[in-house]
Amino acid sequence: MHKLRINGRTQPVTASPETPVLWVLRDELDMTGTRFGCGLGLCGACTIHLNGEAVRSCCIPVSAVEDNEITTVEAMGASVIGREIQKAWLEHEVPQCGYCQSGQMMSAMALLMKNTRPSDQDIDHAMNGNICRCGTYIQIREAIHAAAAALRKS
Ligand code: FES
Ligand code: FES
Structure with a gap:
């Protein structure tokens, strides 16, 4: 179980630690505004903010973002x-x-x-x-x- 801060709210998620944040957003939290393009960090379709910086969510494991502020297009x-x-x-x-x-x-x-x-x-x-x-x-x-x-x- 991980606790993520997404758009100002704390969300518990059950994905395995290596799951990319993109798939946690889309599959577990039903936040489909963040898109899958290449899955390789090359296209930018999956861009979110991590502590105010634009990052590619397809390349960041969920275990790396606990205690960080995530902002998605929904916000x-x-x-x-x-x-x-x-x-x-x-x-x-x-x-x-x-x-x-x-x-x-x-x-x-x-x-x-x-x-x-x-x-x-x-x-x-x-x-x-x-x-x-x-x-x-x-x-x-x-x-x-x-x-x-x-x-x-x-
Ligand atoms: S899906 Fe292409 S950079 Fe993430
Ligand atoms: S890929 Fe169609 S608007 Fe950018």
Whole structure:
């Protein structure tokens, strides 16, 4: 039995210690907003926050995250930054098929938690490793700039 802190709540989970956090979220806790893409740490579809840093949940065993703060896409709407990202994503019509987008938004959120005036280079660096088969990279960059501008005004 492990006790995880997820989106501000303590959740007991019964998965074996080596189970990746991704599968605990999806299979045991029914939190399916975090996506499975490659399972190898290469695509970013499974991005969550661990203590405010964007990490790939497919590569982290559940035993390594006890006593850490996990945030998933399900909690995005609970923060001002998350809400501004959601708004900008809609206004810039970012999602195409949508499959990669929860991971993209979590990486964008981790960036804007640290830097509300990111350059294109900062954005490309933060989003490096979040792959989109639909090629939404230009819209993602525009949406991050828009969310950052809104945060600077708030
Ligand atoms: S599913 Fe985790 S990086 Fe691809
Ligand atoms: S929106 Fe389709 S993979 Fe990114």
